[in-house]
Amino acid sequence: MLVEFSIVPVGVGSSIGDYLAEVLDIVDRSGLPYKVNPMGTVVEGEWKEVFSLIEKCHQAVMSKAERAITTITIDDRKGKPNRIEEKVASIEKRLKRNLKK
Amino acid sequence: MLVEFSIVPVGVGSSIGDYLAEVLDIVDRSGLPYKVNPMGTVVEGEWKEVFSLIEKCHQAVMSKAERAITTITIDDRKGKPNRIEEKVASIEKRLKRNLKK
Amino acid sequence: MLVEFSIVPVGVGSSIGDYLAEVLDIVDRSGLPYKVNPMGTVVEGEWKEVFSLIEKCHQAVMSKAERAITTITIDDRKGKPNRIEEKVASIEKRLKRNLKK
Amino acid sequence: MLVEFSIVPVGVGSSIGDYLAEVLDIVDRSGLPYKVNPMGTVVEGEWKEVFSLIEKCHQAVMSKAERAITTITIDDRKGKPNRIEEKVASIEKRLKRNLKK
Numbered sequence: 225m226l227v228e229f230s231i232v233p234v235g236v237g238s239s240i241g242d243y244l245a246e247v248l249d250i251v252d253r254s255g256l257p258y259k260v261n262p263m264g265t266v267v268e269g270e271w272k273e274v275f276s277l278i279e280k281c282h283q284a285v286m287s288k289a290e291r292a293i294t295t296i297t298i299d300d301r302k303g304k305p306n307r308i309e310e311k312v313a314s315i316e317k318r319l320k321r322n323l324k325k
Numbered sequence: 326m327l328v329e330f331s332i333v334p335v336g337v338g339s340s341i342g343d344y345l346a347e348v349l350d351i352v353d354r355s356g357l358p359y360k361v362n363p364m365g366t367v368v369e370g371e372w373k374e375v376f377s378l379i380e381k382c383h384q385a386v387m388s389k390a391e392r393a394i395t396t397i398t399i400d401d402r403k404g405k406p407n408r409i410e411e412k413v414a415s416i417e418k419r420l421k422r423n424l425k426k
Numbered sequence: 427m428l429v430e431f432s433i434v435p436v437g438v439g440s441s442i443g444d445y446l447a448e449v450l451d452i453v454d455r456s457g458l459p460y461k462v463n464p465m466g467t468v469v470e471g472e473w474k475e476v477f478s479l480i481e482k483c484h485q486a487v488m489s490k491a492e493r494a495i496t497t498i499t500i501d502d503r504k505g506k507p508n509r510i511e512e513k514v515a516s517i518e519k520r521l522k523r524n525l526k527k
Numbered sequence: 528m529l530v531e532f533s534i535v536p537v538g539v540g541s542s543i544g545d546y547l548a549e550v551l552d553i554v555d556r557s558g559l560p561y562k563v564n565p566m567g568t569v570v571e572g573e574w575k576e577v578f579s580l581i582e583k584c585h586q587a588v589m590s591k592a593e594r595a596i597t598t599i600t601i602d603d604r605k606g607k608p609n610r611i612e613e614k615v616a617s618i619e620k621r622l623k624r625n626l627k628k
Contacts, residue, residue: 226565226566228564228565228566228567230600232434232436232495234402234434234436234440234442235438235439235440235441236437237437238436238437238491238492238493238604239437240436241617241618241621242621244618245618245621245622248618248622248626249622252622252624252626252627258627259564259565259627259628260615260618260626260627260628261531261562261564261569261615261628262529262531262562262569262610262611262614262615263529263531263567263569263600263602264531264566266564266565266566271380271383275376275380279372279376282372282399282401286401286403289440290402290403290440291400291401291402291403291440292399292401293398293399293400293401293434293495294398294399294401295396295397295398295399295497295600296396296397296398296399297394297395297396297397297533297566297598298383298393298394298395298396298397299392299394299566300383300387300392300393300394300395301391301392301541302387302391302392307565308565311565312563312564312565314544315544315547315548315551315563318544318545318548319548319551319552319555321555323551323555323563324555324560324561324562324563325562325563325564325628327464327465329463329464329465329466331499333535333537333596335535335537335541335543336539336540336541336542337538338538339503339537339538339592339593339594340538341537342516342517342520343520345517346517346520346521349517349521349525350521353521353523353525353526359526360463360464360526360527361514361517361525361526361527362430362461362463362468362514362527363428363430363461363468363501363509363510363513363514364428364430364466364468364499364501365430365465367463367464367465390541391541392541394535394596396499396598398432398465398497400465402440408464409464410464412464413462413463413464415443416443416446416447416450416462419443419444419447420447420450420451420454422454424450424454424462425454425460425461425462426461426462426463426527473582473585477578477582481574481578484574484601484603488603488605492604492605493602493603493604493605494601494603495600495601495602495603496600496601496603497598497599497600497601498598498599498600498601499596499597499598499599500585500595500596500597500598500599501594501596502585502589502594502595502596502597503537503593503594504589504593504594
């Protein structure tokens with residue numbers, strides 16, 4: 225399944241880049257396919273491995289912040305592998321042109 | 326922590342009430358504190374019990390649908406128990422009047 | 427349409443109740459049907475009136491905070507009025523029992 | 528401000544690529560800076576122009592579907608232009624390596 229997630233530490237100031245860098249370091253080292261965008265990170269995998277990763281990221285932020293808001297969106301579709309690449313590619317194929325990524 | 330979640334089966338028609346009834350039956354029998362609203366369900370608990378519940382609900386929908394979109398929002402704040410009741414109550418106290426719930 | 431929204435000021439400390447009280451004061455005075463829950467507020471209305479309200483709330487928070495994260499979920503379904511009451515009621519009818527609200 | 532949005536038509540089958548292609552055609556022609564990812568589209572702009580675009584996309588889907596779920600996340604931060612490029616770049620600078628995008 226495809227899962228996008230985003231973690232916002234609350235009560236640590238308006239610059240939260242150091243927290244996000246630590247989260248993305250964990251994601252990058254996890255070995256799961258991922259793509260980062262300006263609003264979150266998309267990962268692809270099975271339920272257990274994806275939520276184990278998100279829990280690790282969330283707890284890393286909570287080890288330094290009093291409060292965090294974490295949002296997660298799952299798009300689960302049977303029998304569709306490699307959607308992290310194929311989903312946007314299939315839209316571009318329909319439109320017969322490339323989109324900005 | 327407080328967690329709101331919502332599951333939308335895709336590809337099963339625009340009336341999804343039967344799916345949501347099954348999800349809420351699972352939530353209601355789980356024993357976790359919860360509150361249902363027109364857009365989702367809020368539960369309170371520790372990471373493992375909350376995500377075990379959400380996984381059970383998501384898999385129940387996926388056992389009957391080809392695709393589902395599940396959204397989850399976590400509000401995790403240290404040292405604050407019973408926030409499922411206290412969070413709105415603290416706003417009403419500040420406003421010195423009751424809100425619609 | 428039904429719309430749930432939630433605004434989190436960032437960089438103002440971990441207690442954000444004063445901001446949320448101001449937001450809910452605006453919602454309560456707007457005249458739109460609404461229901462508040464521990465994770466957000468659900469309103470029902472047409473696009474223009476709903477987004478005019480959310481913009482007003484968002485700008486009220488931004489007038490005092492450096493940064494805010496606002497999340498909005500729309501459930502738009504043709505020909506279904508009063509869903510703010512009917513949606514949960516239809517689930518309870520299916521389950522033949524009341525849920526916690 | 529940065530805004531990610533995603534529209535899911537409900538009740539039209541589990542393959543929704545034709546709807547998403549129409550949405551991305553509208554976004555691509557809008558002239559606003561954007562980046563598409565496997566779970567949504569991030570745009571950058573002022574409130575009015577961003578929500579005018581999202582409304583146009585949402586109504587295009589509703590002109591063909593009975594129901595749609597649209598999710599929107601706003602990250603509004605004062606005095607920070609070009610965040611659609613700079614936000615991820617600032618994380619990579621902290622990590623001293625490139626991330627997958």
